[in-house]
Amino acid sequence: MAAIGRKSPLPTKAGKFDQEFDIIIVGGGGVGLAAACFSVWHGNKVVVLEKADQIGGTTSKAAFWYWVPNNAPMRALGIADKKVDCLRYMARISRPEVYDPDHPRFGMSHWEYEACAAIYDNASAAAELLNKKGALVYQHCAGVPDYWAELPENKAPLGRVLAPLGANATLSDGGVVAVRTLSEAAKREGVDIRTGHRVQRVIVDDHGRVVGVDVDHADGRVLGLKARKAVIFATGGFTHDEELRKNHLSQPVFGGCAAQTNEGDFVHIGSAVGASLRNMNYSWMCPILLEKAIKKDPSLIGTFSPGGDSMIYVDKNGRRVTNEKLAYNESAQKFFEWDPVKSEYPNLVLIAIWDQRSQDHSASDEYGRFIVPKGKDDAHVIRGKSWEALAANVKKRVKQYAGETGNLKIAPDFAKNLKATVSRFNGFARKGKDLDFHRGERQVELLFNGPVASKPTCPNPTM
Numbered sequence: 001m002a003a004i005g006r007k008s009p010l011p012t013k014a015g016k017f018d019q020e021f022d023i024i025i026v027g028g029g030g031v032g033l034a035a036a037c038f039s040v041w042h043g044n045k046v047v048v049l050e051k052a053d054q055i056g057g058t059t060s061k062a063a064f065w066y067w068v069p070n071n072a073p074m075r076a077l078g079i080a081d082k083k084v085d086c087l088r089y090m091a092r093i094s095r096p097e098v099y100d101p102d103h104p105r106f107g108m109s110h111w112e113y114e115a116c117a118a119i120y121d122n123a124s125a126a127a128e129l130l131n132k133k134g135a136l137v138y139q140h141c142a143g144v145p146d147y148w149a150e151l152p153e154n155k156a157p158l159g160r161v162l163a164p165l166g167a168n169a170t171l172s173d174g175g176v177v178a179v180r181t182l183s184e185a186a187k188r189e190g191v192d193i194r195t196g197h198r199v200q201r202v203i204v205d206d207h208g209r210v211v212g213v214d215v216d217h218a219d220g221r222v223l224g225l226k227a228r229k230a231v232i233f234a235t236g237g238f239t240h241d242e243e244l245r246k247n248h249l250s251q252p253v254f255g256g257c258a259a260q261t262n263e264g265d266f267v268h269i270g271s272a273v274g275a276s277l278r279n280m281n282y283s284w285m286c287p288i289l290l291e292k293a294i295k296k297d298p299s300l301i302g303t304f305s306p307g308g309d310s311m312i313y314v315d316k317n318g319r320r321v322t323n324e325k326l327a328y329n330e331s332a333q334k335f336f337e338w339d340p341v342k343s344e345y346p347n348l349v350l351i352a353i354w355d356q357r358s359q360d361h362s363a364s365d366e367y368g369r370f371i372v373p374k375g376k377d378d379a380h381v382i383r384g385k386s387w388e389a390l391a392a393n394v395k396k397r398v399k400q401y402a403g404e405t406g407n408l409k410i411a412p413d414f415a416k417n418l419k420a421t422v423s424r425f426n427g428f429a430r431k432g433k434d435l436d437f438h439r440g441e442r443q444v445e446l447l448f449n450g451p452v453a454s455k456p457t458c459p460n461p462t463m
Contacts, residue, residue, distance in 0.1 A: 004051055004198040004216050009268040011204045014211050017226040021047045021192075024213055024227040025234060026199045026266075029057030029259075030064065030175065032234035033182035037135045038126070040189040044229065048191060049215060051198035051261055056179040057236055058258045061301055063367065064174035065141065065163045068123045073140035074159040081156040083120050089153040090116045101153070127162060135185035136178055138162040141171075145443040147327045157443070172366035197223075201269055202231060210273065237283065238264025240296075248280040251336040252345065254293040254404070257286070257302035257368065286328035287335065289370060290349055291380045294404050301368035304328045307450030308358035308371050309462055312425055313350040316398075316410050318391070318417030320425065321347055323437035325445035325462050349405050351382075351394055353418065361453040369450060391415035425463070432459030439463060 023039040025032045028050030039046045050057075070081040091106035092099050094116070100107035108116070130136035141161040149157035164177040186193060196218035203212035203224060212226040238244040239258035244267060256262075270277060286302035293300060306324055315321050322334040339346050352370055354362075363373040372378050382397050384390025395410040402408065411417070428434045439445065440462035449462050 004196070004218055006198075006263070006265070006268070007200045007216070009201050009272040011202050011210075011273050012214060014203050014205045014226075016224070017212060018223045019047075020226040020228060021045050022227070022229045023047075023232065024049065024225055024230075025232045026213065027057065027234035027236060028052075028055035028183075028193060028195070029234060029236060030059035030062075030178055030182065032057075032232070033179065033186055034126075034130065034136070035232050035234060036186045036191045036193075037130065037133065037182060037189065039232075040186065040191050041129070041133070046186075046191045047225065048186070048193045049197040049199055049213070049225075050193070050195045051265075052259070053195050053218070055183055055193060055195060056175070056259075058262060059175045060179050061257065061259065062175035063163075063172050063304070064167075064178045065144070065161050065171065066127070067146075067160050068127050068162050069120050069156075069160055071124045071140070071160065071162060072128055073142065073162075074156065077142065077159065079156055079159045081160070083117075085153070085155040086120050087113070087116055089148075089151065089155070090119075092151060092153040093148050130182075133185060135182050137165040137181065139165045139167075145447060147330075147444045149443045170366055199235075199265070199269070202273060204273065208273075233266045233270070235265045236262040238262065238267055239283075241267075249283060250281050251285075252348065253283075253285070254288065254290060255296060255300075256283075256293070257288055257300045260296070260298050284329055285332035286368070287332055287350075288368070289380050290401065290405075294401060302328065303368040303370060305367040305369065305448040305450045306331075306352070307362035307364055307369045307452075308352075308354045309362065309449065309452045309456065309458075310358045310429070311352060311354035311362070311371065312421070313352055314418060314421055315347055315350060316408060316414070318411065318414040318419075318421060320421050320436065321350065323434070323439045323445070324352075325439050325448055327444050327448060344406065349398070349401075349408055353422070357453070362451050364451050367450070387415040387419045391418065429458045429460065429463035432463070434460070434463060 022044035023046045025036050025048045028048050032048055036046050036048050069086045074081055088101060088106050091108050095108055098107040105113040131138050141163055142159050144161040146154055146157050148154060163171050164174045166177045167174040198216045199213045200216055201214050202210045205211050210231050213231055215223040215225055239256035239262040240260055241264040244264045245253060286304050288300060288302050312320050313322055313324050335347050337347050354371055358371055363371050365372050365376050382393045384393050391414045398408055398410050440460045445462055
């Protein structure tokens with residue numbers, strides 16, 4: 001099906017409509033499909049409009065573990081997750097710069113506090129209804145820790161995670177399962193799900209109220225659809241709109257792992273009618289493979305869980321610069337560290353180094369891992385039988401991308417420094433203590449360690 005281009009997002013005045021619905025939902029990923037289910041269960045006539053030729057969006061590329069405070073399985077196990085404690089914890093991790101444990105809203109603004117409270121009040125009820133109706137049957141991941149399990153504000157460090165029942169043993173395909181079950185439930189209830197329909201703008205009445213949408217169909221038809229009650233946008237982010245990334249993100253990113261259709265549609269449509277856009281300067285991130293990002297490879301999945309207990313990240317000088325087992329969003333922040341003296345992002349591109357041990361025991365193509373099994377796409381892998389050979393091959397590969405990386409160059413002493421870096425890491429591994437970056441000291445780092453040898457040879461399972 002031919003791609004449908006973007007047109008003017010300026011709203012149009014209501015006139016003759018081609019069809020009418022109670023609820024129009026824009027976007028056929030996990031959020032849009034769930035919204036469709038809830039809407040139809042309230043007796044509404046619902047349509048879902050997806051501009052791609054298939055539903056799913058970024059959800060189809062995700063593991064789809066979902067975080068539900070005070071969920072029913074927690075309560076059944078007697079795990080306390082009191083509202084005041086949970087909201088204090090949410091404030092601590094979401095707005096640390098204004099966090100105040102003694103403030104009535106813990107330092108958050110009114111709308112932030114209300115948003116967090118709404119999650120606490122409604123997420124479990126929503127999960128239970130989806131589960132009961134067969135739209136998203138879950139399994140309780142009782143042993144999965146919160147990403148910040150060790151913070152003193154977190155009174156329930158285990159038990160808040162649910163995942164789709166029916167996902168594989170590693171839960172890596174949870175998004176695929178979620179899209180399938182949500183869409184099946186929506187169709188059973190009579191939701192009209194349409195692919196190849198791109199919403200270009202909203203339609204407003206004489207009072208400026210949104211009453212519908214203008215839609216382009218892939219076959220060339222232009223439709224005006226009326227919403228008697230509401231239009232819900234669930235269209236994803238702006239990962240693949242370079243202009244929006246440059247204008248709104250504070251970091252220089254190389255695209256991303258979202259669905260290729262994430263082009264910021266609502267940013268344009270919403271802005272055109274004066275919608276308030278929040279948190280535009282920050283995205284939920286993870287490391288990605290440079291080669292696939294530059295090629296805009298639609299199969300790109302972010303490295304949410306880097307495999308290899310004998311794997312390290314080094315910079316252009318061959319020196320280790322970070323804790324490689326940090327949770328993905330926190331791991332990504334190291335790439336955007338700014339050097340004000342040299343006026344550069346020294347870590348914008350890092351090189352993952354691993355040995356045959358990790359190749360033998362940690363290869364996997366799940367969760368965007370770069371240590372992949374034999375027969376899988378390993379075009380990103382650079383090999384060398386000696387430090388000097390490896391350094392030469394890394395230098396050659398990096399040179400190919402100089403135009404996209406700010407003319408990044410590998411240092412002349414890369415091989416020498418890398419050898420010393422590996423020797424230092426090996427010393428830490430033997431003792432089980434990473435004195436530089438504390439790798440493996442937090443619960444979440446064990447969670448994201450990835451597959452390793454069944455019989456570790458060192459005391460720290462991540463090293």
